Amino acid sequence: MDNNIHAPTVASGPVSGATPRDLSKLSMPDLMQEKERIGAELSALSSVLQSHGVRMTSSLTTFDGFPRDDIDIAQVRTTRVRIIHLRNDHKEVMQLIEKGVHAHFANLQNTQGASPTTNGTNVPPAAQSLTNNTAPGTPFAKVNSVVSGSPADQAGLKVGDAIRSFGNINWLNHERLSKVAQVVQENEGRAVSVKVSRKDEGNTDTTTELDLQLTPRQNWGGRGLLGCHLVPL
Secondary structure: OOOOOOOOOOOOOOOOOOOOHHHHHHOOHHHHHHOOOHHHHHHHHHHHHHHHHOOOOOEOOOOOOOEOOOHHHHHHHHHHHHHHHHHHHHHHHHHHHHHHHHHHHHHHHHOOOOOOOOOOEEEEHHHHHHHOOOHHHOOEEEEEEEEEOHHHHOOOOOOOOEEEEOOOOOOOOOOOOOOHHHHHHHOOOOOOOEEEEEEEOOOEEEEEEEEEEEEOOOOOOOOOOOOEEEEOO
């Protein structure tokens, strides 16, 4: 390997244009395209880190404080910074998409008034608005199993919990849970907010909304970083 640690040896993946864009002015189709673009770039940048055998939290120095000579430190740092910026952009895009979903349902309500339900009765506009406002929190996965003593168990996850969000992943962007796996890999050793709906014991008609803090980690005594199994809904 080149002794000059400041000379990148692997392309750091695609990058956005130099001119920042006002994401709030993008249309819904453009926001969806931007979401896909950011996701593709994050995937490419994650591959760059993997090519060096490091993650976002891996140390770049040896045990005695010297820079590691087995990786391109300058490139790893640049890639990490870019990933952080993209994660922030992705969060903003998802917030705008959710806002657009709310606006879409609100427009439908204003133009159509009360909408019929499956049993033929009408839903009052106020009740319909409440239903629409909860749309972005729609569960997209269910906890199928939890290993005792695992990170998932310690975070408080239980079998049957319905996942409404996992970090910045929700029903709009989980892509058959592939994005959940990506968040887990990118946040090893860091707490991830997991919002779940749990049916109350003894009364399955009511649910409790919980915001759990789950920290993916290795060496907990079992397989994987979580110790639980999720299935898509």
